[in-house]
Amino acid sequence: MHDTNRAIAGHDEKHFQSGELVRDVVIGMSDGLTVPFALAAGLSGAVSSTHLIVLAGMAEIAAGSIAMGLGGYLAAQGDAEHYASERTREEREIVERTRDEEEEIYEIFEEYGVERSESASVLEALKRNPTAWVDFMMRFELGLEEQEKGRARQSALTIALSYIAGGFVPLLPYILMGQASKALVVSVGVTLVALFTFGAVKGRLTGAGAWKSAFQTTLIGGVAAGAAFGLAKLLNKM
Amino acid sequence: MHDTNRAIAGHDEKHFQSGELVRDVVIGMSDGLTVPFALAAGLSGAVSSTHLIVLAGMAEIAAGSIAMGLGGYLAAQGDAEHYASERTREEREIVERTRDEEEEIYEIFEEYGVERSESASVLEALKRNPTAWVDFMMRFELGLEEQEKGRARQSALTIALSYIAGGFVPLLPYILMGQASKALVVSVGVTLVALFTFGAVKGRLTGAGAWKSAFQTTLIGGVAAGAAFGLAKLLNKM
Numbered sequence: 001m002h003d004t005n006r007a008i009a010g011h012d013e014k015h016f017q018s019g020e021l022v023r024d025v026v027i028g029m030s031d032g033l034t035v036p037f038a039l040a041a042g043l044s045g046a047v048s049s050t051h052l053i054v055l056a057g058m059a060e061i062a063a064g065s066i067a068m069g070l071g072g073y074l075a076a077q078g079d080a081e082h083y084a085s086e087r088t089r090e091e092r093e094i095v096e097r098t099r100d101e102e103e104e105i106y107e108i109f110e111e112y113g114v115e116r117s118e119s120a121s122v123l124e125a126l127k128r129n130p131t132a133w134v135d136f137m138m139r140f141e142l143g144l145e146e147q148e149k150g151r152a153r154q155s156a157l158t159i160a161l162s163y164i165a166g167g168f169v170p171l172l173p174y175i176l177m178g179q180a181s182k183a184l185v186v187s188v189g190v191t192l193v194a195l196f197t198f199g200a201v202k203g204r205l206t207g208a209g210a211w212k213s214a215f216q217t218t219l220i221g222g223v224a225a226g227a228a229f230g231l232a233k234l235l236n237k238m
Numbered sequence: 239m240h241d242t243n244r245a246i247a248g249h250d251e252k253h254f255q256s257g258e259l260v261r262d263v264v265i266g267m268s269d270g271l272t273v274p275f276a277l278a279a280g281l282s283g284a285v286s287s288t289h290l291i292v293l294a295g296m297a298e299i300a301a302g303s304i305a306m307g308l309g310g311y312l313a314a315q316g317d318a319e320h321y322a323s324e325r326t327r328e329e330r331e332i333v334e335r336t337r338d339e340e341e342e343i344y345e346i347f348e349e350y351g352v353e354r355s356e357s358a359s360v361l362e363a364l365k366r367n368p369t370a371w372v373d374f375m376m377r378f379e380l381g382l383e384e385q386e387k388g389r390a391r392q393s394a395l396t397i398a399l400s401y402i403a404g405g406f407v408p409l410l411p412y413i414l415m416g417q418a419s420k421a422l423v424v425s426v427g428v429t430l431v432a433l434f435t436f437g438a439v440k441g442r443l444t445g446a447g448a449w450k451s452a453f454q455t456t457l458i459g460g461v462a463a464g465a466a467f468g469l470a471k472l473l474n475k476m
Contacts, residue, residue, distance in 0.1 A: 034305040035273075035298070042297030052285065055473050056294045059280030059466040060273070066462040067272040074454050078446050109360065112370040118359040125352040132350040140378060208316050216312050224304040228297040235293050 020151070022205050024158035028068060029198060032166025034221045036060050037191045040170055042228030044184040046236035050174040053183075057174065061167035069160030076152035083144050090134045090142075101137065102127075108140055169194045188225070195221040258389070260443050262396035266306060267436060270404025272459045274298050275429045278408055280466030282422035284474035288412040291421075295412065299405035307398030314390035321382050328372045328380075339375065340365075346378055407432045426463070433459045 036057050043053045094101045102123060109119035126133040138144050173186035195218045203213025274295050281291045332339045340361060347357035364371040376382050411424035433456045441451025 030309060031305060034309075035301050038301030038305070039277075039294065039298050042301065043294060046293050047290065052290060055284050055470050056277065056281055058473055059470045060277050060298060062469045063273050063276030063280065063462045063466040066465055067269060067276065067458055070458045070461060071268060071272075074458070082446075109363075112364060112374045113367045114360050114363040114370075118363045121356040121359055122347065122352050125347075125356045126350060129351045132352075136350045208320075220305060220308045220312070223308060224301045227304055228301040231300045232293050232297045235296055 020155070021158060024072075024155050025162045026202050026206070027072075028065075028159035028162025029166040030202075030217065030220075031064065031068065032061070032163035033169060033191060033195055033198060034166075034224050035064060036167040037170035037187065037221055038225040038228040040174055040187060041184060041225040042232035044180045044187075045229045045233035048180050050178055050180050050183050053174045053180055054171065057167070057171040061164055061171070064167070065160040065163040068163055069156040072159045073152050073156035076147065076155055080147050080152065083138070083146055086142055086144060087134060087138060090137050091130075094130060094133055094137070101133075104137070104141055166194075166198075191221065191225075192218055258393070259396060262310075262393050263400045264440050264444070265310075266303070266397035266400025267404040268440075268455065268458075269302065269306065270299070270401035271407060271429060271433055271436060272404075272462050273302060274405040275408035275425065275459055276463040276466040278412055278425060279422060279463040280470035282418045282425075283467045283471035286418050288416055288418050288421050291412045291418055292409060295405070295409040299402055299409070302405070303398040303401040306401055307394040310397050311390050311394035314385065314393055318385050318390065321376070321384055324380055324382060325372060325376060328375045329368075332368060332371055332375070339371075342375070342379055404432075404436075429459065429463075430456055 039060050040053050040057050043056055047053065090101075105123050105126065106116050106119060109122075110116070126136055138146075170187045170191040173183040173190060174180070177183040177186065196214045199214035199217025200210040202208075202217065203210040206213070277298050278291050278295050281294055285291065328339075343361050343364065344354050344357055347360075348354070364374055376384075408425045408429040411421040411428060412418070415421040415424065434452045437452035437455025438448040440446075440455065441448040444451070
């Protein structure tokens with residue numbers, strides 16, 4: 001019934017991996033298409049040569065891709081360490097503080113109106129199998145899920161490369177053309193089409209609806225670029 | 239026992255809200271301190287006047303804060319809609335496809351080695367209380383949690399303002415000084431101290447460890463700024 005959610009929630013290993021990949025591409029490309037686009041548009045409101053815009057755009061892509069990629073890597077690594085340390089703690093606690101942990105199982109079920117007499121048989125089953133008990137506590141008490149091995153590195157690379165790929169779309173007209181005001185027009189056209197297409201694909205893959213996501217993604221890029229353009233024009237006059 | 243996690247997982251309403259707030263400040267400020275810093279450092283490798291650097295930096299802060307804030311708002315709104323539609327679906331299914339939903343409960347428990355005879359009493363208890371049954375399915379089958387009302391708007395504002403606050407730290411020396419190479423030195427000094435302090439506070443609040451987080455946060459900013467600086471210098475020679 002809930003095929004999409006089951007896939008995303010990880011019931012199917014293959015779907016799960018591609019779901020995570022899609023998520024990382026979306027994270028990187030959303031910002032990559034938007035921020036360098038807006039920065040280049042903003043600078044076009046202030047300088048006439050594309051040289052400096054390309055320079056600033058490339059510096060932004062380098063900075064943004066590293067900040068997002070490395071930031072994502074360290075966050076994922078931190079999650080993995082947190083999972084491992086909490087798991088070790090649970091493993092110790094079901095042995096050393098068995099009564100407290102039993103109490104916690106009862107309390108989880110009581111939140112859903114299940115009486116102690118009714119959840120006792122589940123507790124007995126979990127106590128037969130300590131690994132399953134720890135698995136159960138990790139997921140239902142702490143809400144933590146184990147990551148795949150190598151996830152942090154793959155995620156960081158995917159996010160960074162998607163950011164770079166996205167960032168080159170708005171920048172390419174500035175690289176190929178000499179005059180900023182003309183490159184701006186081409187860049188706006190190309191990037192709005194790219195944002196719309198990307199939003200539509202994203203909406204279809206995540207189940208949020210192609211049209212809605214296409215409009216929202218284009219809106220974010222447009223508003224950010226418009227604000228950057230206006231601000232740069234204003235500052236340049238000061 | 240698991241006070242930190244319980245607070246983060248939302249067992250305590252007050253702790254939960256401040257946990258979300260901290261998370262949003264961290265998201266916005268991490269990128270706000272890093273990307274404008276790296277962009278300004280990169281441009282310092284290519285231009286001598288601070289005027290253009292301030293212009294590019296302000297355009298970046300405008301673009302980045304809007305992209306992150308608006309992006310976060312729409313993502314949170316999408317999650318809320320997804321939760322509501324899945325909840326409606328579950329509410330319908332426990333009435334119309336009761337047998338399938340019962341089967342799903344058994345399957346959840348079987349993953350943890352709990353036999354059907356042992357989980358039957360929990361199922362009976364959930365069937366007494368349809369709201370609790372739906373709550374249970376939302377959390378344990380689908381892994382979805384309900385957001386607070388107004389969460390999306392508050393989250394978007396917090397992220398955007400934190401990005402702006404973070405972004406002004408590296409930019410201030412360029413605003414106050416005329417020569418890019420001198421402003422760069424001050425900006426690097428001020429921002430590395432800010433990254434280190436921010437990393438330490440973040441590490442303490444999230445429980446990841448103050449020193450470790452301080453070094454990691456400083457590393458990301460330093461690597462991103464170094465790469466942007468080198469790339470801009472290289473491109474400027476071409």
